[in-house]
Amino acid sequence: MIRKAVLPVAGFGTRCLPASKAIPKEMITIVDRPVIQYVVQEAVDAGIRDIVLVTHGSKSAIENHFDKHFELEASLEAKGKWELLEELRAIVPPDVNIISVRQSEPLGLGHAVLCARPVIGDDDPFAVLLPDVLVDDSDLSGGNDLAGMVDSFEERGRSQLMVEEVPHDMVHKYGIVAPEGEAPEAGAACSLAGVVEKPSRDEAPSDLAVIGRYVLPGRIFPLLAETPPGAGDEIQLTDAIETLRREEGVDAWRMRGRTYDCGHQLGYLEAILAYGRRHASYGAGFRELLTRYAGEE
Numbered sequence: 001m002i003r004k005a006v007l008p009v010a011g012f013g014t015r016c017l018p019a020s021k022a023i024p025k026e027m028i029t030i031v032d033r034p035v036i037q038y039v040v041q042e043a044v045d046a047g048i049r050d051i052v053l054v055t056h057g058s059k060s061a062i063e064n065h066f067d068k069h070f071e072l073e074a075s076l077e078a079k080g081k082w083e084l085l086e087e088l089r090a091i092v093p094p095d096v097n098i099i100s101v102r103q104s105e106p107l108g109l110g111h112a113v114l115c116a117r118p119v120i121g122d123d124d125p126f127a128v129l130l131p132d133v134l135v136d137d138s139d140l141s142g143g144n145d146l147a148g149m150v151d152s153f154e155e156r157g158r159s160q161l162m163v164e165e166v167p168h169d170m171v172h173k174y175g176i177v178a179p180e181g182e183a184p185e186a187g188a189a190c191s192l193a194g195v196v197e198k199p200s201r202d203e204a205p206s207d208l209a210v211i212g213r214y215v216l217p218g219r220i221f222p223l224l225a226e227t228p229p230g231a232g233d234e235i236q237l238t239d240a241i242e243t244l245r246r247e248e249g250v251d252a253w254r255m256r257g258r259t260y261d262c263g264h265q266l267g268y269l270e271a272i273l274a275y276g277r278r279h280a281s282y283g284a285g286f287r288e289l290l291t292r293y294a295g296e297e
Contacts, residue, residue: 158251162212
């Protein structure tokens, strides 16, 4: 059972400026909680119990969010605000560990993942979740997409890249996978022939885009340690994954839910719409607001 996940959160969040100038982009809220909390909950729901945050000195707000706030909890308890108190205590379940390591220099995603090596080790498989992307599994039964991808790793014994079908006229914005043979059905995996970064519409090998969820073996770490800087003079995770693909094969696992790119303003607004409409406390009122504003167009 895969019990560990790495969340790279050290980036400056330039796509989210000016909102991310003074606060981490991962702490920007969707309805009533920060983006990073949804991503951690996704991992927890998939059975992950050790969450490794690869962070930066300017991102202490993320660590504080997942830490116990004794004074605040004592104040809520004294005032009898039990519902709020339980919400705070539920941010991190008691059997989940939040572990922080520092990425001292911005040397790329591959380097960020490599920073977690002392915690993960070279023998244990683990998941990687990029916190810019929310994976919405609200309509699924029988476990979320990450859990399905973990199961696929354990059944097939190979690295898994989560992919999502995107409109063909948008393939130039993504890393697009080249399946070996037919593309997989939703909730299934197939072997990869490679990944093409931001291809033109005429050159795209499929409409399946990599969306920031990976399940990898511990042996990715020595590969990352030997990977020279690539695009942008950074250590690229995709370069080490390509080495894995040539040596032992890598799979694409096609998700069943949908994603929201919260690193982009329109994706962030769409996430608020999706999560706000069904919120237990605010959903009804939010839907009324949407109806009112739609009538003013």
